[in-house]
Amino acid sequence: MIISNTQEIPGKTIVEFFGVVSGSTVRAKHIGKDIMATLKNVVGGELKGYTALLTEARGEAMRRMSYQAEDMGANAIVNVRFATSSVAQGAAELFAYGTAVTVE
């Protein structure tokens, strides 16, 4: 599965469109990490637990998106976009979407 955020896959041509594919996941960190982050919030700087959480969750969203594209019979996803929103206290939704295509 080739994934790209450009309108077409560089060096290849699109032969078939399958439509929009998307994947999303909602994640929250366990309380221990939240307490650590609260402490870190006093001195500022990177909240490593949250960075890891979002990286992981975004990977999961992309995996779901590519499974969906595979089911359709596509071999690439172009023009991938990401959206992140806070849906509840301490939880975030990671959403990835793109266009499933076949390239040659």
Place this chain on the structure above:
Amino acid sequence: MDVLSYFITPLMLWGAWISGGILERRHLKGLLLLESGSREVLAITIEDLPPDWHVESCELVMGNVVISQDYFKRFAASIKGIFGGNIGVFEPLLERARREALIRMKGVAHARGYHTIINVRLETTTLARSRPDGKGTAGVEILAYGTAITLSEAWRALPGGGGASARPFA
């Protein structure tokens, strides 16, 4: 005990001011070092490649960072917010986070053997506070992503080829 509680907030503010400043300076120093190392990856925001570039393979790469402001600067910003205007203390924070995210994206691309990233985009998201009373953690996530590409060997060997400009230190 009552007397002590008067001192806790100023003490926390002072502690956050000192340690936040130290952490910020250390991060900026680290960024300069890392940026000099990531210069061999060319990141551009344009999407349409020159027609004579022959791309062999491509892959989506990204880098992210969640960063938070220290207690003292948040306090300073809330006071500044009453009067409005530029909230200067937040600008370096976001700038640091963006540079860090770009470096991480370039690092991922470099580790996978790519030297050029096209169509780079930067996204900013505010994460929810972890407690309902509006206190608790608040972070800002910066995400940098783009399409890493490799150019074909034959083209890279041409005089003035993108390979040379993309890898000035290689």
